Amino acid sequence: MSTTYNLKRADFIFRNENDWEKILNRTLQRDKQELINELISSELKGRGGAGFPTGLKWKLTSEAPADQKYVICNADEGEPGTFKDREILSMVPFKVLSAMAICGYIVGASKGYIYLRGEYRFLKTDLEKAIAEFDYYCKEIKFDFHIEIFMGSGAYICGEETALFESMEGKRGEPRNKPPFPSFVGYMGKPTVINNVETLAHTYTIFKHGAKKFYDLGVQFSRGTKLFSVSGDTPKPGIYELELGMSLQDFVDEFGDGDTKAVQVGGASGFLVPRKRFGETAIGFKGKLTGISLPTGGSMMLFNSSRSMFKVLDNYLEFFREESCGQCTPCRVGCQQLLIGIKAVKQGIKPASYLDNLLKLTETMQLTAKCGLGQSVANSFSSIVENFREEMIY
Amino acid sequence: MNQTHELITELADKHGRRRENLLPILQGVVEKENYLSDYSMIEIARALDIPAAEVYGTATFYSFLEYKPMGEFVIRICKTITCSMKGKNQILLTIKDMLKIGVGETTPDKKFSLLETNCLGWCHKAPAMLINNEMFTELSPERVREILSEFMKRPAQ
Numbered sequence: 001m002s003t004t005y006n007l008k009r010a011d012f013i014f015r016n017e018n019d020w021e022k023i024l025n026r027t028l029q030r031d032k033q034e035l036i037n038e039l040i041s042s043e044l045k046g047r048g049g050a051g052f053p054t055g056l057k058w059k060l061t062s063e064a065p066a067d068q069k070y071v072i073c074n075a076d077e078g079e080p081g082t083f084k085d086r087e088i089l090s091m092v093p094f095k096v097l098s099a100m101a102i103c104g105y106i107v108g109a110s111k112g113y114i115y116l117r118g119e120y121r122f123l124k125t126d127l128e129k130a131i132a133e134f135d136y137y138c139k140e141i142k143f144d145f146h147i148e149i150f151m152g153s154g155a156y157i158c159g160e161e162t163a164l165f166e167s168m169e170g171k172r173g174e175p176r177n178k179p180p181f182p183s184f185v186g187y188m189g190k191p192t193v194i195n196n197v198e199t200l201a202h203t204y205t206i207f208k209h210g211a212k213k214f215y216d217l218g219v220q221f222s223r224g225t226k227l228f229s230v231s232g233d234t235p236k237p238g239i240y241e242l243e244l245g246m247s248l249q250d251f252v253d254e255f256g257d258g259d260t261k262a263v264q265v266g267g268a269s270g271f272l273v274p275r276k277r278f279g280e281t282a283i284g285f286k287g288k289l290t291g292i293s294l295p296t297g298g299s300m301m302l303f304n305s306s307r308s309m310f311k312v313l314d315n316y317l318e319f320f321r322e323e324s325c326g327q328c329t330p331c332r333v334g335c336q337q338l339l340i341g342i343k344a345v346k347q348g349i350k351p352a353s354y355l356d357n358l359l360k361l362t363e364t365m366q367l368t369a370k371c372g373l374g375q376s377v378a379n380s381f382s383s384i385v386e387n388f389r390e391e392m393i394y
Numbered sequence: 395m396n397q398t399h400e401l402i403t404e405l406a407d408k409h410g411r412r413r414e415n416l417l418p419i420l421q422g423v424v425e426k427e428n429y430l431s432d433y434s435m436i437e438i439a440r441a442l443d444i445p446a447a448e449v450y451g452t453a454t455f456y457s458f459l460e461y462k463p464m465g466e467f468v469i470r471i472c473k474t475i476t477c478s479m480k481g482k483n484q485i486l487l488t489i490k491d492m493l494k495i496g497v498g499e500t501t502p503d504k505k506f507s508l509l510e511t512n513c514l515g516w517c518h519k520a521p522a523m524l525i526n527n528e529m530f531t532e533l534s535p536e537r538v539r540e541i542l543s544e545f546m547k548r549p550a551q
Contacts, residue, residue: 077515078512078513078515079513080474080475080476080512080513080517081475081476081513081517082513082515082517083515083516083517083518086515117515118421118456118458119458119511119514119515119524120515121527122527122528122529150417150418151417151418151421152456153417153420153421153456153457153458153459154456154457154458154459154511155455155456155457156512156513167417168414168417169413169414170412170413170414170415170416170417170452171413171416171452172451172452172455173455173456188414229517229518230518231476231517231518231520232475232476232479232517233479237517237518237519238518239518264475268474268475301475301476301517303479307479311478312475315473315474315475315478316475319474319475319512319513322457322512323512325455
């Protein structure tokens, strides 16, 4: 097991994409099974936040029998504090398009969609130009694959994969029951590979440099690099590519302003880590790392001691209350009640012990909500209330 | 109202008349008319041959598909955590002061509407706002004044 916890910068994602035609052509000549095996051996996990092994996802879809399959690039980047996907699509769009085409070749899909969030409408024109150029090249090498952009219209929940399918099918973006999983029943009921923008960009790196190069980065169970969107109270906000597995303390030493009180790892649906836990927290997927290991879609928000954690939680809960699709009761009512509840405690209408009732409510939501939104409200809620209880009351 | 009918026919011809074409059509109408009127939603339902309630249900789900009359320029200010920490309230006050409207309101000349929205994805350059499809980041009250003055000079379409 690797014990490297230090911050290690990397530069793969934004490094030149001028050779995309060569890489695409070369990869399309290779055996499909061999490509899947390469992806599996790289141990790449989804970079949207959930961390499902990408190789396995492609393998399942490639084995699903169907006359039509789809490849979808999830660019509905809505998690507070995340802004890396926009940068990828505007800086290195051809990496993403090539990766989609390679995925299409492997799983047997001839159609790809980029689901672009409404807030990123200004990217559309340039992206369309890139797609036109890409289409032209595909025709030239006689490879049958077409990509289209589907615009979202301002709904956080549409980043959930099945809600995204519903939205593309012209319906309200309400998540479906799983199973069946998208690998078998996805967009229009057909087997669909749906990947985050960054995940696709990483597969390009893997097919270009080989799985070993990717696997050698990061730590056990959390291989490779990851883009981090750094914001909040930091002297250098922005997007950084770092190896997974670093300790949060090292991260704060690098990006903090010297007065960092807490870091929100993984956006509003992630966890808040207080200063006393920086040393024992590692950034990566769950594994056998010592201490706590937190996954993230890349959102890292720093708060210094001038910030009220009550206001932070209040802001998150308002976000969830508005973005809950309202389909299932635990999430729809739960988000509202949590927001009303913390305000009541703050104003002294309810006793401090009422916070424990609210914590129980988040547990219920975690168990009973239909999708990740309702289930993950508990993450930020409990980590803030448990670590900064006095700030919730006084 | 005939214009709306023509627009919807045009959009339906372009995108198709199946259910999965609904969102692009709704977006097309909002782009031209700034919002979805009852009439336009009924017309869309007719064009796609689906119940009007389905169109309404879908449209009202999405925060960028307005179903109340909106001004020509819709200002959306990000209110999520980082923007909120970095001075979103001052920006909002400046705009309210300049346009004399509150959040959710439209100026009497139908030129501007003011809305708050959830994370726009510019936390590293907070505070941020969107005016129609144009993005403005690292705002300060002074900069917002400049930006809005420039928009005020733009001729009505």
